[in-house]
Amino acid sequence: MTEIGITYYAPGLPAHGNQAEAAFIDGKLFIDGIAIDVPITDIGVTLGGFNHNQVFLFWHKEEGRFAISPVDADALSRLRELAPEPLAGLLKSAVKDSARKQRRSRFGLSVLGLFLLLPLLLLAVLFWQSHEVAGWAAGHISIENEQKLGEIAFKQATAGMKLRQGGIDASAIQEIGTRLTKGSKYSYHWYVAEDPSINAFAVPGGYVVVNTGLIQAADSAEEVAGVLAHEVQHVELRHTLKNILHSLGLRAAFSLALGDIGGSALGDFAANLAELKFSRDLESEADRQGLSALKHSGIAPQGMVSFFDKLRKQEGATPPALLSTHPASAERMQILQSMVNEQGNWQSKPLPYDWVVIKASAR
């Protein structure tokens, strides 16, 4: 038996990887029977995963980073047994390193726990389910570290997407977005993704992605402005950051809060930010703050209401992706409309875009 069960990570594959079989034949690494065209000396070994003790073999090609990780302890020992040098040597020291890290962190945590952290950890565990600790950790991460974390999350979330910043549609998105985030402590990056599904999402630190499908589905710049105004609030209010911290787990959240922003703390972060759902309260908060951002920018609010309402009423078998994360229930629409009424009529000028022309460029 020379095949080794592995998880395979590669550009274009899902972030959580695919199950595959690895083998070494004539000093070459084969995955599912196909040799990778990278010399064995170019393969590196690193530790990752939530506990920093998962072994990864990785290499780089023009398309990006590739990695494999043994599925279990048995696969790891076969990997060590069968790998040729110098890979075998690298694996040996990585495994040693992992054991040492485990011992050190267990020791460190128990000592700290006794003297300092025990009450805090107990509280943390108690409240973990209710996102309290994630919220606490989010409040302790500097903007600078949040932007670094955001950059890593953005790269992972958009691997395989066709992004661009050029074109009149992308310029319009950037101009409207910049207007909506004037005075923000984040510096935003605006992207258009060549994707016909109706969706948009935001990544911590200020990365916003709008699909061409959403631009196509909108009938005015005000409708897109409504979606952008809402999405940026998930950044401004650190909703996405809290969600990421929550999914990374207690240890990573603590180490990030304490300033360790190294990739190791993140591990192979697998959340799909484009499909991230928030609670109804957070959505409502983003709606309210989003309307307020529209008001401050002198943009008419009705686009925000009409766009979601239109998607809701759209006939067809599959609902737009944006609705799966942002349910446009009759109730939400009613609340949104009453928020608009509450904030009163504000002075607004139509946004200076010919949306028919912009739509054509998003095709």
Ligand SMILES: [Zn+2]
């Ligand atoms: Zn939202």
